[in-house]
Amino acid sequence: MSAFETAHLDPGTPNIARIYDYYLGGAFNLPADRDRADRIKSVLPGMEMLARFNRGFLRRSVAFMVDQGITQFLDLGSGLPTAGNTHEVAQARDPRAKVVYVDYEPVAAALGAEILRDNPDAVMVEGDARRPDELFADPRVTAVLDLDRPLGVVMTGVMVFVGDHEDPVGLMKAYRDACAPGSYIALSQLTDECADPETKVQVHAMVEAYKGVIEQLYVRDRAGVEALFDGMTLVEPGVTLMPDWNPRPGLDIPTLSPAHGLGYAAVGRVD
Ligand SMILES: C[S@@+](CC[C@H](N)C(=O)[O-])C[C@H]1O[C@@H](n2cnc3c(N)ncnc32)[C@H](O)[C@@H]1O
8 A cells, every 4th residue: 555545544534643744744634634724723823833843842852862872762642754753853863763653543553654664764553652561562662672772752742642630740750660771751742831811712722623633632831741750850951842942953943933832842861
């Protein structure tokens, strides 16, 4: 099956990964995805820029981790491996870099596997980021990643799907405990803490507009994000708004937008 044909799996149903691909200017989205994405953008005009700020942080944090000597990445809740995703940044900086992408959404996983078919050092697996024990025991993961060596764990735009009732702090501790010392975890998180009242209303309308595509999105404040890094050492500059985390020419989006204040980002080191 070609990547294009795979993209047509369940074509009438808007798909979270393909909607995100549309925000990022990708080619793997369909009319149903674009219709829903446009509806979401109509309630939160900064939505597309928010996705781009998030992907910009991912790219800068992956570049940072490669610069620290990390050559293997586990990308949780990856969406599609396109539009400047982890393997594109990591393998451009270090051709030895290996990446396992994980998404629990079957269409994203199937399409991602198809897109990566010719890349022996990047694979996509269907799996649930909330089940680290299963992922770290999965032979599709251990075939690519040496879990005795430091990992770069990418958790951008995924903890927004994990509510406080699912013990996100305990989940982060499980990843921290499973990773070899010297590993890094990069994370971004939707917030409305810094938003003005009008934007706050727009954020909550956006969460409503996503219903039916996904179950729920959860916002967190700075303290909630800092708590996710308990037991890790936050690298400089700590928890910041997404575009403010180590801006770098070429990996950055220098655009002013109300979306600037809608996401926190940080990278923690496992000691
Ligand atoms: C907003 S996209 C983020 C894409 C990419 N990580 C980035 O930051 O640019 C979120 C993705 O996470 C996936 N996802 C949400 N919860 C998940 C879970 N528990 N396990 C695996 N994937 C999950 C969704 O299916 C979706 O494709």
